[in-house]
Amino acid sequence: MRKFILPLLFLFLFILESLFVEFLPAKIFGFERIFVPHFLFTSLLFLTIFVGKKQGIIYAAIFGLLFDIVYVEIIGIYFFLYPFISYLIYKLLQVFQANLITAFLASLLGISLLEVGVYEMNFLIHVTDLDFMGFINLRFYPTLLLNAAITLIAAYPLKWLFEKHLEAMRAE
Numbered sequence: 001m002r003k004f005i006l007p008l009l010f011l012f013l014f015i016l017e018s019l020f021v022e023f024l025p026a027k028i029f030g031f032e033r034i035f036v037p038h039f040l041f042t043s044l045l046f047l048t049i050f051v052g053k054k055q056g057i058i059y060a061a062i063f064g065l066l067f068d069i070v071y072v073e074i075i076g077i078y079f080f081l082y083p084f085i086s087y088l089i090y091k092l093l094q095v096f097q098a099n100l101i102t103a104f105l106a107s108l109l110g111i112s113l114l115e116v117g118v119y120e121m122n123f124l125i126h127v128t129d130l131d132f133m134g135f136i137n138l139r140f141y142p143t144l145l146l147n148a149a150i151t152l153i154a155a156y157p158l159k160w161l162f163e164k165h166l167e168a169m170r171a172e
Contacts, residue, residue: 002165002168005161005165006055006059006165009161010040010044010059013039013040014040014063014067016039017037017038017039018071020037020039021035021037033138033142034139034142034143035142035143035146036115036139036143036146037146037147038114038147039147039150039154040063041082041110041114042107042110042111042150042151042158043154043158044056044059044063044082044086045085045086045089045103045106045107046107046155046159047059048060048087048089049090049093049098049106050098050158050159050162050163050166051162051165051166051169052166053086053087053090056086056090057083057087057090060083060085060086061079061082061083063082064080064082064083065078067079067082073127074121074125077121078118081114085110085114086110088110088113089106089107089109089110092106093106103155103159104148104151104152104155107151108144108148111143111144111147112140112144115140115143119132119135119139
């Protein structure tokens with residue numbers, strides 16, 4: 001049963017992201033902004049930070065491919081960026097001590113890299129014609145604020161869950 005907890009959690013977060021977008025009002029706080037939840041990606045980064053590189057990158061590749069298949073017309077953007085950014089965050093946190101504060105900051109850095117990477121890829125293949133400053137104001141800042149708030153709420157439970165998972169893996 002313990003083997004299914006992580007895949008079920010990630011699948012739940014995958015579905016929750018689309019539901020969150022569906023029920024979030026278009027004009028929140030009187031402004032038209034794009035808020036993109038990255039609950040799944042944040043939890044994948046926490047998995048990479050607190051459990052290990054191997055599991056983090058494997059789950060990131062699987063759910064990146066699933067994200068591409070379900071939501072994106074072009075297969076490969078998230079399939080490449082999820083594991084790549086997870087690996088970069090893993091390498092970054094080998095330099096710093098992995099605690100809640102560094103994990104929070106690293107997840108915001110990872111979300112920033114993901115958002116800029118997706119924007120640049122879409123800009124290069126002419127899916128969007130939005131200039132970079134328009135992207136920053138319309139999507140980047142609101143997305144970063146939303147995910148910072150959610151990560152503050154979920155950071156401790158995720159850390160606890162992944163540390164328990166790591167203990168269970170070591171006990172086997």
